[in-house]
Amino acid sequence: MIMAILSKKQQDILAFIEKYHSQCGYPPTLREICKKFSISSTNGARYHLHRLKQMGYLEIEPNKSRGVKCVGNVSQQQEKSRSFRMPILGSVPAGPFDLASPDSNEEQLTVDPEFFGSRKQEPELFGLRVKGDSMIDEGIHDGDIVVVRAQPNANDGDIVVARWEEEATVKRFRRGGGQIILEPANPAYNPILIDDHGGKEEGQDIALLGVVVGLIRSM
Amino acid sequence: MIMAILSKKQQDILAFIEKYHSQCGYPPTLREICKKFSISSTNGARYHLHRLKQMGYLEIEPNKSRGVKCVGNVSQQQEKSRSFRMPILGSVPAGPFDLASPDSNEEQLTVDPEFFGSRKQEPELFGLRVKGDSMIDEGIHDGDIVVVRAQPNANDGDIVVARWEEEATVKRFRRGGGQIILEPANPAYNPILIDDHGGKEEGQDIALLGVVVGLIRSM
DNA sequence: TTGTTCATAGAACTTATGTTCAATAGTATA
């Protein structure tokens, strides 16, 4: 959409609508705009709004009070899409995660889904607090939060989160020779070996919860 | 403020107002609420709203269309305050950082300032992409982003970012015996020794840029 | 029972708000 150049007054009006909206939580009325810009007729304000609408800067819902909306409000929309309150799962439940219904009690952490290669922002990502030092050679320390993309499969070499003996464990995922290996990154620990039956990764009491796509640490 | 327990319907109405607001950009009218909940009188909706207002869940501006506002709208207000677009500094400029005026070209990353122990969200934090493996024993790898609280001083033992020979370097800060030591966490590297003249940490071409308070990694 | 509170309904009313029509200058353009 090619947007025409706006006059000073048009820019001011647009700015006023945005500011009013962000301050009050709702858009201004025609008369509120009139008052602000010393326009003595509501039709004056209306004139400008419909002009801005035609140029694509505003959406106007007819016959609705406060029915104006700024189009392409970058500062809000982009910032919102680059921000996601990721749930941090403490204990691992027996069943699959219910990421869709975040518990308000649970710990949450704002993350940038884009940075972790996730475009969707809904329930794809979750965090998990790492216990122990079994992945220390990968720079994953006790207390770190790993950012996990929830998915039921993984590629050879991925670092994954799996449920193993009622615990969530972070390991490197290896597959080959008819078996799956969950490999720690610490010589003091032994790898976990599981028979690979092809399809589902659920051999002996194990379930793949997701792939680790990032890490966040507070010092 | 002690909030009374809400009935199912009250919760639903509150949720509806929030949802409507986030979708439309403005709050619903009494009649829209009536329609949603099959209330045949505007007074029915009004009754609930003023009740919720008394309990502190809503703000109502009298005689204003769409003049309702959810109080303590956690999803928006807290989300905003718990989110900060932190600049990621690529190269280190000669002078002090100008964190106050973020360049739109520069890389940015949404972080949770609370998680990193920072209450202010303005220009206190910045990110720095780590080069090399001199801090690998601390789990800080090449390519990681360290979250830095900008400050000109540090305590013994802090991991800091310092400008050293026109480069930003991440090291452990040690002070004692009349000198400052910038200590790598990798036996393959040698510590940097600087004479300590008390006040400013600017001995030989060195400047403390901040203290590392966190780490973010994308895999 | 009686009285109270809760939840809702109906109607009338006032005000807020968007819409429409007519008119007036100023300015640019043909």
Next chain:
DNA sequence: TATACTATTGAACATAAGTTCTATGAACAA
């Protein structure tokens, strides 16, 4: 000059929307 577009005004209008008052039935406690 004539024409068109821009910016604004004024007034009247229709409807959207908040307010007020009265009334009713259900649940509940005294």
